Amino acid sequence: MHVCVMGAGIIGLSTAYELTQRGHRVTVVDRTAPAAGASGGNGAQLSYSYVQPLADPGIWAQLPKLLLSPSSALKIRPQWDTRQWMWVWQFLRACNAQQSQHTTSQLLILAAQSRAVFDALRERENIDCDFAASGKLVLFRSEASFAAARQQMGLQQQLGGAAQQAVTASEACAIEPALVHQREPFSGAIYTESECAADCKQVCEALAQILISRGVTLRLGQDIQRWVRSGENVRAIGLANGDEISADAFVLCTGHTAAALAASAGVHLPVYPLKGYSITVATDGQGLAPQVSITDSARKIVFARLGQRLRAAGMVELVGQDARVQTRQIETLQQATQALFPDCSRYTDIQPWAGMRPATPTGLPIIGRQATGPGNLFINAGQGALGFTLAFGSAVQLANALS
Template identity: 80%
Template sequence: MHVCVLGAGIIGLSTAYELTQRGHQVTVIDRAAPAAGASGGNGAQLSYSYVQPLADPSIWAQLPKLLFSPSSALKIKPQWDTRQWVWVWQFLQACNTEQSPKTTAELLTLAAQSRQVFDAMRERENMHCDFSASGKLVLFRNEATFAAARQQMLLQKQLGGQAQLAVSASEACAIEPALAHQQNDFSGAIYTDSECAADCKQVCEALAQILTARGAALRWGQAFRQWVPKGDRLAAVQLDPGEEVSADAFVLCTGHTAPALAAPLGVRLPVYPLKGYSITVATDGTGLAPKVNITDSARKIVFARLGQRLRAAGMVELVGQDASVQSRRIQTLQQATQALFPDCSRYTDIQPWAGMRPATPTGLPIIGHQGGPRNLFINAGQGALGFTLAFGSAVQLADALG
């Protein structure tokens, strides 16, 4: 079968890879280069065991601070777009004690599958992507949030998640000595020794090379113009400046732009962009850089070691399609990184980035046929867990395709 995959981020390329593994002919189309969007500078953590969805009941108590605090990690800029308001309303509806555990269970299952597939692929392809398996510490700055985290940890254990430990501040500093000067500033942490990190952009670039070697057609720099339907199926996709690419099946993996591409076909996707930021700094040997992945739960910032670099990422902005890099947000990330790890870098070379993470209200991705033409399939909506869930999502999509 010839399958046309639209989108060359980690979701699209992992999907294309899985399809070639099953013997399908594949064409990948993207208006830009691989990982040019949300995959290019994401948080780099592979959070297989700590998958608490953003839509959580605790959001209700946090809303006043999240909405009105100048230092809040959340920013909402109202748009003349009903999709934004519908998404926010559906998200708040999902912040309940029934939906959150259900979402957690499904995400844990998908994450476990993704870990297995990604590990096997890396070994099979001898892939170099600054991968590490040094574990993860989620820091909590007060006892109330730490207690809630321990409850979430117990839930994830009951649902079959990897072993996690609730550790004191001093125990966390023993696990990661780079935190020693911060010991008095947090109450405790959740430690998962099996968590990993990798450079998502490097993974995407490696997948593109592998696909090329397998004979896949990779079409970069060609923008989508329109679908070419035929009866109850799609015959082709038309690109600028008018060229058509025909296929037996089409998989939409274009992240936050997927709803706009699916809408003309009568398919409604509850996916909205959650803008995030990151900085990458060189760990130049002048001081102490963390080896363990760190999540500062209060600041909503994650830190991941990538070889001789440190990636810091965070923020959630609902600002429509504005993908510009805001200097104030980058400054916040730099200040938070220097406060937590003052000696890990000279902080003279800071690489800023912003990306649009495609999220559903519940946090569950949309995978498979969702109506419309019989040969149209969707793989989108992984949100901030896109890298973590990519390879499991690819397997599920390939299964749905048959």
């Protein structure tokens, strides 16, 4: 079967790879280069065991501070866009214990599958991506937030998650000595020894080269503008330059733009962009740079070591399609990084980035054929901030659905 995969981020490329492994002929189309979107500078953590969705019951108590505080990690800039308001309404409806538990359960299953597939792929293809099985510490600033985290840890372990342990601040500093030098106290942490980190952009670039070497056609720099229908199915996609790409099946993996493309084919996707930022700094060979991945839960910022670099990423902004890098947010990330790891870098060479993470209100991705729309159109979108973590499991589920 000839399959056209739309999107060359980590979701699209992992999907193309899985379909190629199963013997399908694949064409990949994207308006930009591989990993030019949300995959290019993400948080780098492979969070297989800590998958708590953003839509959590605890969001209600935090909502006033999150919306009104100038230093809030969550910002909403209202748009003249009904999709934004609908997404926010559905998100708030999902902030309940029953939905959060269901989402957590499903994400743990998908993440475990993704870990197994990515581990096998790295060994098979010998991909160089600064991969490290370094473990992760999630820091909590207050006793109340630490208590809630211990409760969530218990839930995840009941659902089959990996072994985790609650540790005191001093125990966390023993696990990651770089934390000793931070300027702010914290109450405790959740430690997951099995968590990993890697450079998603490097993985995407390696996958693109592997696919090309196996005969996959990559049509990059091509903007998809229309569907060419034939009865109940899609016969081809039309590009901005007038070309058409015909295929037997089409897989939509274009991240935050998937909703608009799907809508033009009669498919409603509750996917909206959650803008995030990152900085990458050279560790300058400093011994005081962290080896263990760190998440500062209060600031909603994650830190991951990538070889001789440190990536700091975070924030959630609902600002429509505005992908500009805002100086204030980059400064916030730098200040947070220097507060936590003051001596890990000279902080003279900072690489800023912003990306649009495609999220569903519940946090569960949308994978497979939908009830409406063309019969040969499949969706793989909505992984949100867990795109890298869930990519390879999502690819397997999509390939199963297509088969």
